[in-house]
Amino acid sequence: MPSQLLPLVTAELSAPADPRAAAMAGALAAKYPQAARAVLFYGSCLREKNLDGLMLDFYLIVSDYPAAYGKSWLARANRMIPPNVFPFEHQGLIAKYAVLSEADFARLNSMEADNVSVWARFAQPSRLLWAADDLARQRAIAAVAQAAPTLLSLARPMAEGQGDALALWRTGFTLTYNAELRAEKTGRSLSIVDADPDRYRRVGDAALADGLPSSPADTPAHWRSLQRRGKRLSVIRLAKASFTYAGGIDYLAWKINRHAGTQIAIKPWQRRWPLLGAVILLPRLFRGGAIR
Template sequence: MSLTDILRAEWETDLPPPAAAMVQALIDHGGGTVSSVLFYGSNLRSGDVEGVLDFYVLVDDLIRWRDSRPLALATSLLPPTVEYWELPWQGHTLRAKVAVMGADQFVHRTRFDRLDTTIWARFTQPVLLAFARDDAARQQALDAVAQAIASAARWAALLGPETGTARDYWEALFKATYSAELRVEKASRGVSLVDHAADRYTALLAPAWVAARIPFEDRPGDQHRPLLSRAERAQGLAAWGWRRRFGKALNIARLVKAAFTFTGGVDYLLWKLHRHSGVRLELTPFQRRHPILSAPGILLKLRRMGAIR
């Protein structure tokens, strides 16, 4: 079975009703500029309505999404732009973290040669196509996600052991990508990512290597060996060194950008605060309009409330 065949089969899975409700809200907001919507993350596995649903919205026109030229420019320079959404649904409040970027940007950033590792690494994980405007948009999303997985598998061959199981290669890959990003999780987080869908990752490796044009041979005991020369491995390690150095700087730049472009970010942080500490903080209209300027006073208040130490 080819890589795209595996993805097509995965995408036949029904969307959980809470996610479907949120997707409809996203489509209603974006209208005809929404090319496709991808659903991924921990709630894809759990179906939990209390957590945060994760979506990527791929659009044709960044300006039309929020009717903002500055925001569109920021997204075009450093995609994606993240938004926080809340939606009443069947007695619950659905919450979603929505990343928005151009459909063509998404295709470009799933390529193997990109310095930014975050997009292709994220979409190596399980994902559902929640919406596609038409057959062309569906094919574009399918090709891009397949390209993301092939890019990841090619890096896994270069960064992983000379011979190993499928799990060995994916764990090596995720360990490397976590080390290249500015994250609170430890690099060992990559092990748990594989654990969540171990059979899927095992099934993906060989088709992904075929798609990436990596020659390999199967060995006894579910072992695989990519047929790479020492020079190819050395070149791969050197190229990854650039990505590791670039990755953390890119993450910092995204955090700075998010301080000015994270639509609904204040509500997201307040919800996270309440969920983890039990403290419910009400902000004044001024604090909502100027969260960065108000940050010192807010932090002092939170400390007095015992929410932070």
């Protein structure tokens, strides 16, 4: 039976985006001429009409890590704890981009993923703004098309008998927000669906019609594992970013202030020793409820 979901994902990924974001995606790919395969634009900025002053979010998909970096510790770090995250500026806009290989991007959007970070994002709208060739485009689309079925399959046993697509989405996003360190206010996970219920119903109904992948035998235990691993990975990635991401601690403060309504100010010593500064900052944020 032909897929009902794949045409919807293809159309959404191919829909127009802000021309400045598209230009930024092309410039980002040009930084990795031997490895770039696709560039995807995602996140809250996708819905904004004015990108000035915002931090855009991209995923750069590469053929493999040695081709992207050469034989360096960055390739090993990206393979062992994907993704690597870097800042980027182009024509007055600022962004951060995460680097994943084609193989890791496909795996982390699927039921094989051991954390929620990729499929939770790509179950939401995104745009494929650049692809090296048609094969790269088709691989990126196929990877993204796994994200919604993964979320819905893992949400269904947890939805207390509610089979409606929107109920599954709301359950799934609530669970994913508990599987990462999040700065957003309580209820943010539900507002994702409420912002565009027609989109989520269309995509959800198509995924259900195609048939979802099998859920784990003990789905609640699987979610507990995802939540434990997700929180640990969030801390580990933060530590890694202190070495790979110039200004990473300032970005952390900016993101938390934006989403949680806090007024965190980074001190000069925290910029000088960002890993130590982040480690000291995190417990305070937990106690104050700024991150969960």
